[in-house]
Amino acid sequence: TVTTGAAADTTPDQFSFTDVTNASSTTVYQSTITLAGFNAAATASMSSSAVISSFKVNSGSFGTGSQTVNSGDTITALVRSAAGSFQTQSITITVGGVSDTFSVTTGSTGGGGIE
Numbered sequence: 001t002v003t004t005g006a007a008a009d010t011t012p013d014q015f016s017f018t019d020v021t022n023a024s025s026t027t028v029y030q031s032t033i034t035l036a037g038f039n040a041a042a043t044a045s046m047s048s049s050a051v052i053s054s055f056k057v058n059s060g061s062f063g064t065g066s067q068t069v070n071s072g073d074t075i076t077a078l079v080r081s082a083a084g085s086f087q088t089q090s091i092t093i094t095v096g097g098v099s100d101t102f103s104v105t106t107g108s109t110g111g112g113g114i115e
Contacts, residue, residue: 006039010096012071013037017093017100022107023081028052029104032076035069035095042096044069050089052080069095077102 017031045066046055054062055077057069062078069075079089081104090103 008040009038010040010042011038012042012095012098014098015075015093015095015100017077017102019102020081020104023104025081025083025085025106028078028080030076030078031102032074033100034072034074036071038071038096041068041070043067044075044093044095046077046091046093048079048089048091050079050091052078053089053091054078055091055093079104081106 012035015033015035017033020029023029043066044057046064054064055075056062057067057073057075075093077091077093079091079102082089085106085108088103088105090101092099092101
């Protein structure tokens with residue numbers, strides 16, 4: 001009898017960062033998700049046009065380069081809000097072909113700082 005393990009699955013369940021609205025200007029915001037639904041190591045990467053943006057896995061350091069992740073790991077996305085009113089800065093995180101965008105939109109000048 002030959003017993004085989006489950007096939008390698010590097011595609012996580014859909015994840016969703018919590019966007020921020022009415023953000024204070026030039027302030028750093030973060031959102032964290034927990035990965036689930038896959039059984040083999042996958043690659044996490046980011047894309048962003050924000051002036052300051054990065055991500056980290058678990059308690060690691062923030063960076064912009066791809067990182068290896070596993071089910072149960074957390075990813076924290078970081079974006080600094082824009083200087084102007086009603087502007088959006090964002091970062092898109094992709095893991096195993098699944099993506100979500102963390103967006104931070106400023107309120108009127110001075111903002112509200114709601115996270």
